[in-house]
Amino acid sequence: MTLYSLGFRLLGGTLLALAMVGCDWHLPGKPIKPVEPKIGSRAHFERVYFVHCLGCHGPEGRNGPARPLSDPMYLASIPNATFEKVVEEGHGVLMPGFKKTPFSGLTPEEISAFTTSIKTYWGDPKKAGSDLPPYAQPAGSGNVKTGKSTFATYCGACHGDDGAGKEGGAGSVVNNFYLELVSDQALRSTVIFGRTDLGCPTYRGPYPGMPEGKGLSPSDIDDVTAWLVSNRVSISEEAKQ
Amino acid sequence: MTDSEHANSEETSTSSRRGFMFKIGAGLVGIGGLLIAAPVLGYIFAPAFTNWEKRRAWIDLGEIKQFPVGETVLAVYKNPIFGPTVGEANEIPCWVRRTSDSTFQIFYINCAHLGCPVHWFAESKLFMCPCHGGVYYEDGSRASGPPPRGLYEYDWQVVRSKLYVYGGEIPNLQIPGKTPKDDITPLTVDGVGYLDGKAVKST
Amino acid sequence: MMSSLKTAWAWIDDRTGVMAMLGPPMKHHVPRNAKWWYVFGSCTLLFFTIQIVTGICLALVYAPSGDSAYNSLLYLDYVVPGGWMLRAIHAWSSNAMVFMMLVHMTQVFLHGAFKFPREMTWIFGVALMLTTLALAFTGQVMRWDSDAYWGVGIGASMMGRIPYIGGWLTHLILGGPIIGGDTLSRFFTLHVFVLPGAMIGLIGGHLMLVLRHGISEEPKKGGPGEFVDKETYRPAYKERMKKHGVPFFPDAAQRDMVFCGIMLIVLVVVAAWYGPIGPSPRPDPANILVNPRPDFPFLWIFAILALLTPTIEDYLIIVAAPVVLMVLFLVPFLAGTGSRLASSRPIASLSVILLITGLLVLSWLGVTSPWSPHMQAWTSDAVPPVFVKGRTPIELQGAIVLQHSQCRNCHSLDGLGGKRGPELGDVATRLSRDQIIRQVQQGDGNMPAFGKNLSSAETDALAAFLHSCHPVGVRPADRPGARLKQLKQLDKARSAN
Numbered sequence: 001m002t003l004y005s006l007g008f009r010l011l012g013g014t015l016l017a018l019a020m021v022g023c024d025w026h027l028p029g030k031p032i033k034p035v036e037p038k039i040g041s042r043a044h045f046e047r048v049y050f051v052h053c054l055g056c057h058g059p060e061g062r063n064g065p066a067r068p069l070s071d072p073m074y075l076a077s078i079p080n081a082t083f084e085k086v087v088e089e090g091h092g093v094l095m096p097g098f099k100k101t102p103f104s105g106l107t108p109e110e111i112s113a114f115t116t117s118i119k120t121y122w123g124d125p126k127k128a129g130s131d132l133p134p135y136a137q138p139a140g141s142g143n144v145k146t147g148k149s150t151f152a153t154y155c156g157a158c159h160g161d162d163g164a165g166k167e168g169g170a171g172s173v174v175n176n177f178y179l180e181l182v183s184d185q186a187l188r189s190t191v192i193f194g195r196t197d198l199g200c201p202t203y204r205g206p207y208p209g210m211p212e213g214k215g216l217s218p219s220d221i222d223d224v225t226a227w228l229v230s231n232r233v234s235i236s237e238e239a240k241q
Numbered sequence: 242m243t244d245s246e247h248a249n250s251e252e253t254s255t256s257s258r259r260g261f262m263f264k265i266g267a268g269l270v271g272i273g274g275l276l277i278a279a280p281v282l283g284y285i286f287a288p289a290f291t292n293w294e295k296r297r298a299w300i301d302l303g304e305i306k307q308f309p310v311g312e313t314v315l316a317v318y319k320n321p322i323f324g325p326t327v328g329e330a331n332e333i334p335c336w337v338r339r340t341s342d343s344t345f346q347i348f349y350i351n352c353a354h355l356g357c358p359v360h361w362f363a364e365s366k367l368f369m370c371p372c373h374g375g376v377y378y379e380d381g382s383r384a385s386g387p388p389p390r391g392l393y394e395y396d397w398q399v400v401r402s403k404l405y406v407y408g409g410e411i412p413n414l415q416i417p418g419k420t421p422k423d424d425i426t427p428l429t430v431d432g433v434g435y436l437d438g439k440a441v442k443s444t
Numbered sequence: 445m446m447s448s449l450k451t452a453w454a455w456i457d458d459r460t461g462v463m464a465m466l467g468p469p470m471k472h473h474v475p476r477n478a479k480w481w482y483v484f485g486s487c488t489l490l491f492f493t494i495q496i497v498t499g500i501c502l503a504l505v506y507a508p509s510g511d512s513a514y515n516s517l518l519y520l521d522y523v524v525p526g527g528w529m530l531r532a533i534h535a536w537s538s539n540a541m542v543f544m545m546l547v548h549m550t551q552v553f554l555h556g557a558f559k560f561p562r563e564m565t566w567i568f569g570v571a572l573m574l575t576t577l578a579l580a581f582t583g584q585v586m587r588w589d590s591d592a593y594w595g596v597g598i599g600a601s602m603m604g605r606i607p608y609i610g611g612w613l614t615h616l617i618l619g620g621p622i623i624g625g626d627t628l629s630r631f632f633t634l635h636v637f638v639l640p641g642a643m644i645g646l647i648g649g650h651l652m653l654v655l656r657h658g659i660s661e662e663p664k665k666g667g668p669g670e671f672v673d674k675e676t677y678r679p680a681y682k683e684r685m686k687k688h689g690v691p692f693f694p695d696a697a698q699r700d701m702v703f704c705g706i707m708l709i710v711l712v713v714v715a716a717w718y719g720p721i722g723p724s725p726r727p728d729p730a731n732i733l734v735n736p737r738p739d740f741p742f743l744w745i746f747a748i749l750a751l752l753t754p755t756i757e758d759y760l761i762i763v764a765a766p767v768v769l770m771v772l773f774l775v776p777f778l779a780g781t782g783s784r785l786a787s788s789r790p791i792a793s794l795s796v797i798l799l800i801t802g803l804l805v806l807s808w809l810g811v812t813s814p815w816s817p818h819m820q821a822w823t824s825d826a827v828p829p830v831f832v833k834g835r836t837p838i839e840l841q842g843a844i845v846l847q848h849s850q851c852r853n854c855h856s857l858d859g860l861g862g863k864r865g866p867e868l869g870d871v872a873t874r875l876s877r878d879q880i881i882r883q884v885q886q887g888d889g890n891m892p893a894f895g896k897n898l899s900s901a902e903t904d905a906l907a908a909f910l911h912s913c914h915p916v917g918v919r920p921a922d923r924p925g926a927r928l929k930q931l932k933q934l935d936k937a938r939s940a941n
Binding site for chain 3 (some may be wrong): 324330332369388
Binding site (some may be wrong): 173182 | 521522528529532715717718719730731732733820821822823824825827832833835836837838839840841843844845847848852899900902904905
């Protein structure tokens with residue numbers, strides 16, 4: 001190769017490079033205009049979940065310390081208005097609200113899009129089944145006494161007959177500090193939907209030591225919830241004693 | 242007088258004239274230079290010598306009922322001192338904490354360490370700074386990290402159930418936010434001057 | 445044809461005297477052994493030239509005004525053909541210029557080239573370094589994004605620490621009592637008129653001094669110019685150049701050209717591959733969900749400011765910085781003569797090693813910035829499932845308290861989360877349950893006290909969860925000092941054997 005032909009090749013290469021730059025070819029460094037995900041799209045749903053919910057409700061909506069959200073039964077049961085209110089204003093002691101503030105949070109449109117899309121993407125009416133017990137405890141329902149014995153029958157194998165936990169079992173559910181941190185609704189939801197990701201069954205079972213298909217009836221659920229709630233000693237009552 | 246002597250004397254007279262001319266020239270250039278330098282330097286250094294205090298002002302943050310007692314919320318106000326090209330940079334945020342029915346604490350957004358924007362967390366009741374990790378308690382006192390002091394606070398007053406903040410400056414250790422009471426211009430509402438929420442005689 | 449061109453050139457040269465002017469500097473003799481070590485200065489100059497060219501191009505579109513600078517940047521990035529490429533070249537060439545300048549300075553320092561009679565060349569060089577850094581800083585402000593806004597704020601806060609004149613200086617720099625459009629205009633004037641002008645003047649002086657004193661030989665053991673003696677150095681150097689020197693053009697310049705050519709190609713490839721730097725979010729101070737970071741040349745300062753204790757910080761900013769600069773300027777007077785060999789100058793060589801290591805480590809820390817809380821970690825960094833499985837109800841509530849109280853903003857679980865505080869995935873092996881409660885309630889060192897903000901139930905749940913955080917098979921610490929005692933017994937048993 002003569003020096004001249006080498007020179008021509010180099011010149012050609014440089015011109016080609018210049019042309020690429022000039023024509024704005026899609027070089028890897030070319031900035032791409034960021035596109036805000038459309039409200040209601042899967043990308044928007046995932047962003048909302050990743051930024052606001054993932055910390056407690058777990059990756060993919062399960063295996064977090066708080067209630068799993070990718071639970072078709074739960075999503076089929078919770079009324080939309082309740083869901084939106086919880087996301088917006090928070091709930092109980094530890095669920096913060098994500099209302100819009102000047103610098104963060106979610107607008108009402110974003111919240112309602114989120115509660116709709118979570119049901120689209122993670123819900124599954126077939127898996128949820130029909131005849132779900134009511135989400136909220138019916139007012140004035142629940143018998144504490146029957147609740148106690150129902151709990152011992154169904155839940156005693158793991159949590160102990162008195163609910164105070166068992167060696168090698170699942171721990172206490174009557175610990176007063178625990179009851180102070182969770183709301184009545186959270187207790188009821190756990191009775192109904194369990195924590196299937198952590199091995200706690202739904203109200204349909206199967207409960208350990210019980211035959212397959214034996215589950216809690218709606219009134220059983222009311223009773224157990226009422227009993228769990230009755231174990232809570234409020235701080236003022238504690239002070240009185 | 243020979244030719245050469247004649248030339249010499251002529252040279253001396255021109256050179257003495259030249260010396261005189263040189264002095265005049267240097268003097269004129271010097272005076273002219275000073276005349277130019279005064280406005281140029283004044284122009285460059287003006288921001289350092291301007292009495293900005295005079296142009297600071299009370300800014301309406303709105304009805305006090307929008308600030309719940311015991312909560313800390315972000316409020317944004319338009320800075321009163323700005324030029325024509327300020328753009329979005331005069332949207333100044335501040336943290337408003339209502340401590341009781343009638344008392345407030347208004348914190349500058351700027352961390353006392355190096356001025357980054359601090360972020361309020363209502364759950365843990367802490368301000369955190371994203372730059373070097375300064376942390377403050379809800380009353381603005383320093384909790385941990387590199388800041389040498391607590392958060393800077395604004396002067397504020399409540400007049401006719403509206404909250405007013407004395408804005409217009411970025412704080413630092415030499416300009417620590419609050420202004421000596423004598424230097425504050427009273428807020429004028431319907432021709433009446435107010436300081437500390439009380440009507441004062443306008444001077 | 446060729447001959448008529450030659451005649452024309454001869455006429456031009458005769459009437460302008462261009463060859464008579466450029467000839468001597470081009471043909472001046474340089475040492476025969478001035479080889480690859482000597483290319484960095486030229487390369488720095490090359491990057492500066494690129495900055496001028498691309499800077500002028502960017503000024504065709506960029507609007508130096510607070511209300512439209514950011515939009516003109518977006519316009520450059522997405523609309524103007526090749527605009528993003530020009531921005532990329534300008535940004536990367538700026539980094540490259542700072543880098544090449546530091547390499548050049550290190551080479552000059554290690555070869556002792558600043559010694560007699562080249563003291564002024566070094567001083568011009570230090571002034572050039574300061575101007576280059578000032579250009580880099582003001583250049584970052586030109587982006588007028590959130591990094592620029594808060595970066596200027598940090599600069600102003602640092603000025604505000606100077607006693608008496610701090611407030612005055614802040615107002616001078618900002619062009620007012622607060623960051624606004626006038627601030628951008630001030631920095632624009634510096635970046636585009638004042639500093640490049642100063643730079644060109646200083647480069648002229650630097651080059652004139654290089655021509656006046658000649659390029660120093662690479663010091664070799666027993667070679668010429670190893671020792672600098674004020675009496676003999678100059679005539680001996682002149683003699684050596686006359687006898688053994690080679691003309692700068694083309695003998696030395698060819699290496700410069702090869703190196704500069706390679707660097708140019710690398711620059712364009714890097715710019716095309718990585719694209720422009722920034723802009724970060726809009727310069728709207730009300731958008732406080734930002735993470736202000738300085739550009740690469742200043743990351744080490746960012747790191748120092750995070751790592752110092754508040755007690756010595758003021759002294760560092762106000763006293764140490766000017767002292768270090770003074771020392772840099774005075775280097776040729778502190779060691780103006782003597783051996784130029786790096787191997788015979790242990791203090792010089794060690795300080796270079798220390799400085800470079802320090803800069804690299806601090807810059808790396810600046811990139812990772814482990815001291816910064818992650819503002820969204822509490823809602824967006826998961827509790828890894830391994831810390832959820834098999835936990836009791838109260839422990840699960842404790843994990844939620846950990847998230848809810850923003851502990852994760854500073855603490856990580858299995859490496860996920862903030863890095864300001866210690867990792868909590870194995871905290872139970874270090875602290876007993878009581879110690880955990882004490883630490884949470886009272887805080888310590890760099891941790892705020894949470895006592896007032898957590899209820900008994902929250903504290904208890906949190907302690908229960910944290911006490912369950914220990915690797916499988918490792919027993920949690922049960923009382924303070926328990927493990928220490930075991931270790932001491934082990935030690936005793938060992939020493940007895």
